[in-house]
Amino acid sequence: MNPLLFTDGYKLDHRRQYPEGTTLVYSNWTPRKSRIEGITDVVFFGLQYFIKKYLLEDFETNFFRKPKADVVAQYQRLINNYLGPNRIGTAHIEALHDLGFIPMVFKALPEGTAVPMRMPMFTMYNTLPEFFWLTNYFETLLSAVVWLPCTSATIARSYRNLLDEYAEQTSSVPEFVNWQGHDFSMRGMGGLEAALLSGAGHLLSFTGTDTFPVLPFLEQYYGADSDTELIGGSVAATEHSVMCMGTLEDEVGTFRRLITDVYPEGVLSIVSDTWDLWKVLTEYLPQLKEQVLNRNGKVVIRPDSGDPVKILCGDPEASDEKVRKGVVQLLWDVFGGTVNDKGFKELDPHIGAIYGDSITLERAKAICAQLKANGFASTNVVLGIGSYTYQYNTRDTFGFAMKATYGEVAGDGRAIFKDPVTDDGTKKSAKGLLQLSLQDGGYQLLDEVSWNAEQTGELKEVFRDGKLLIDQRLSDIRAHLRMTHK
Numbered sequence: 001m002n003p004l005l006f007t008d009g010y011k012l013d014h015r016r017q018y019p020e021g022t023t024l025v026y027s028n029w030t031p032r033k034s035r036i037e038g039i040t041d042v043v044f045f046g047l048q049y050f051i052k053k054y055l056l057e058d059f060e061t062n063f064f065r066k067p068k069a070d071v072v073a074q075y076q077r078l079i080n081n082y083l084g085p086n087r088i089g090t091a092h093i094e095a096l097h098d099l100g101f102i103p104m105v106f107k108a109l110p111e112g113t114a115v116p117m118r119m120p121m122f123t124m125y126n127t128l129p130e131f132f133w134l135t136n137y138f139e140t141l142l143s144a145v146v147w148l149p150c151t152s153a154t155i156a157r158s159y160r161n162l163l164d165e166y167a168e169q170t171s172s173v174p175e176f177v178n179w180q181g182h183d184f185s186m187r188g189m190g191g192l193e194a195a196l197l198s199g200a201g202h203l204l205s206f207t208g209t210d211t212f213p214v215l216p217f218l219e220q221y222y223g224a225d226s227d228t229e230l231i232g233g234s235v236a237a238t239e240h241s242v243m244c245m246g247t248l249e250d251e252v253g254t255f256r257r258l259i260t261d262v263y264p265e266g267v268l269s270i271v272s273d274t275w276d277l278w279k280v281l282t283e284y285l286p287q288l289k290e291q292v293l294n295r296n297g298k299v300v301i302r303p304d305s306g307d308p309v310k311i312l313c314g315d316p317e318a319s320d321e322k323v324r325k326g327v328v329q330l331l332w333d334v335f336g337g338t339v340n341d342k343g344f345k346e347l348d349p350h351i352g353a354i355y356g357d358s359i360t361l362e363r364a365k366a367i368c369a370q371l372k373a374n375g376f377a378s379t380n381v382v383l384g385i386g387s388y389t390y391q392y393n394t395r396d397t398f399g400f401a402m403k404a405t406y407g408e409v410a411g412d413g414r415a416i417f418k419d420p421v422t423d424d425g426t427k428k429s430a431k432g433l434l435q436l437s438l439q440d441g442g443y444q445l446l447d448e449v450s451w452n453a454e455q456t457g458e459l460k461e462v463f464r465d466g467k468l469l470i471d472q473r474l475s476d477i478r479a480h481l482r483m484t485h486k
Contacts (some may be wrong), residue, residue: 002071003058004093005078006141012079013088015133021410023129025136028120028434029146032399033426036155036361041114042398043157043481044121045201046149048111048472049221051463054141055102068097095130101466103128104135107459109436112204112477114157114484117399119443120434120459121150125406127465132407139402147395148194153201154398155389156181157481158361160205166368166378172340176379182208182234184356188387198390203232203474204481208382210234223473231474235300237269248275252284259288265296269354272301277311278322281330289334293350300352300382303327308355308363312381313370327353328371328380344377356384403429405447415448434459 018025031042063071072090079088108122115121126132159181167174183202189195192213199211200218209232218224224231238258246254251274258270272280280301285292292299303311310318314326322330328347337347355367368378407414415432432448435457443458462470 002062002066002074003054003141004063004075004096004137006054006144007137008140009082011137011140012083013086014136015092016088018132018407019409022132022407023411024125024406024408025132025404026123026125026406026433027135027139027402027404028123028430029142029400029402030120030430031115031117031150032401033396034117034399035397036158039154039158039398041116041154041484042121042150043153043201043204044109044113044115044150045111045153045204045477046146046197047106047108047122047462048468049149049197049200050142050145051106051468052221054145055104055463056466056468059102064097064100068094071097092130092133096134099128099131102134103131103465104138104463105461105465106463108462109458109460110477110480111472112480112484114154114481116443119445120430120436122462123434123459136402136404142402143395143400145193145197147398147400148393149197149201150400151201151393151397152198152390153204153481155361155393156202156205156385159364159383159385159389162361162365162368163378163383166372169378170340170342170344170372171377171379172342172346173379178206179208179233180379180382181206182354182356182382182384183211183214183232183390184384184386185390186211188391190391194391202385202390204478207232208234210237210384218474222477223471224475229475235267235269236263237300237302238271240271240274240304243271243274251275251280252287255280255284256288256291259295259299260291263297267298267300269300269302271304273303273305277303277327278320278330281327281334282322285331285334293335293348295350298350298352300354301327301331302354302356304355304357308357308359309366309370312353312355312367313374328376329374332376340377342377343375344372345375345380346377347380352380352382354382354384356386358388359383359385360389399426401429405430406433 072093075093076090103126104124105127106122106124124135126135163177163180167177183199186195189198195211196214196217199209199214203209207230215226215231218231243254312327314329315323318324331347331351335348335351337345340346364383371378405416417429417431419428430447433454435446435449435453436459437444437457
């Protein structure tokens with residue numbers, strides 16, 4: 001599809017609505033407000049994908065390389081059918097086609113930067129006066145593409161910080177946190193692109209993922225290389241259909257066959273609540289104890305229903321002793337383990353647990369806290385982080401907005417802003433040209449600066465006139481994020 005069609009309908013005629021003589025529109029992309037308790041910084045991620053995918057690939061393939069007459073005819077036909085008789089015209093579309101590239105500048109922070117609220121992640125403006133209308137024409141497409149990877153990368157970072165904190169307190173293998181947050185979200189996301197963008201954001205903080213196509217995605221758009229680096233990984237795992245086909249009557253036989261014949265070594269995750277989780281833990285696994293302990297690898301038990309805190313850590317109010325103990329204690333009862341130097345129990349390395357149904361930051365914290373209270377290291381369990389975490393968000397989760405703050409009309413610079421009297425201050429924008437600087441280890445925003453000042457600071461040109469100027473690699477973004485203060 002012609003990417004100029006990727007916009008809100010009300011933007012189609014903004015070109016004629018700007019004052020006569022307008023030659024420049026300068027805008028910025030900023031997170032304005034956190035609606036998740038405890039999160040005050042937002043991870044910047046996804047602009048490079050937007051530039052490569054849309055400004056370079058899509059415009060080249062589906063606009064500039066298409067016959068101008070065909071592009072213009074489609075554009076005019078659709079608008080006439082959409083708006084009825086109008087005077088939008090097509091001369092500006094023809095002029096862009098003749099130009100052959102997107103005449104814009106994007107200035108941005110490095111991707112992987114944790115950006116404080118109300119600080120711009122990037123700015124953008126047109127480089128040729130006749131294309132002033134392009135800047136905010138792109139607002140819809142930019143918003144639709146960029147808010148999600150930023151949001152998911154931010155939430156993943158919060159999981160990472162939480163799991164790191166508990167691993168530091170209770171575990172002898174804090175490096176296991178790389179795998180402790182595992183992306184289960186793909187099937188529940190709002191389409192394939194959403195799954196890829198969110199899954200890529202997750203992998204800035206973790207290496208565990210079942211969103212398999214995120215590997216080629218990160219190779220294509222973020223210079224990753226599966227042959228030389230670990231982009232993401234997973235393990236062999238069953239689903240309920242596998243267990244059901246093995247029959248209820250021979251569920252223990254299914255476990256035995258998988259453990260000894262199909263996967264005699266390596267990590268194997270087995271969904272274990274198809275029928276009776278407690279029977280698996282107290283009857284089947286004791287029968288298979290020697291096979292599990294003699295394997296060269298780990299068997300991971302996966303409950304998939306119920307309250308994850310109570311299932312993993314036990315329900316103290318339950319009448320059934322098995323339910324009171326929970327999965328981790330029952331695995332300890334069968335397989336044992338060691339007490340580490342910090343005084344917490346770690347299951348034998350041949351056995352473990354994962355839970356991936358309806359995990360949230362709050363539940364993850366409760367699981368870690370209860371494991372600690374029970375005397376277990378937090379790294380005894382892996383958490384499958386799914387769409388219950390990554391899809392239940394909107395652009396307003398962190399108040400993302402792209403707003404114009406400066407323009408030029410007939411050679412006259414105009415510092416512009418919005419500040420609705422009916423708002424609580426969230427929607428108040430910066431004003432004029434912007435400069436973002438580092439002072440005392442933190443970002444400081446100066447607005448209404450001169451063009452000379454705007455050219456300095458932490459926002460660097462990443463795109464100009466159809467050319468990508470900075471091409472970040474996944475490894476660099478991960479390293480940059482790790483260096484960022486929590």
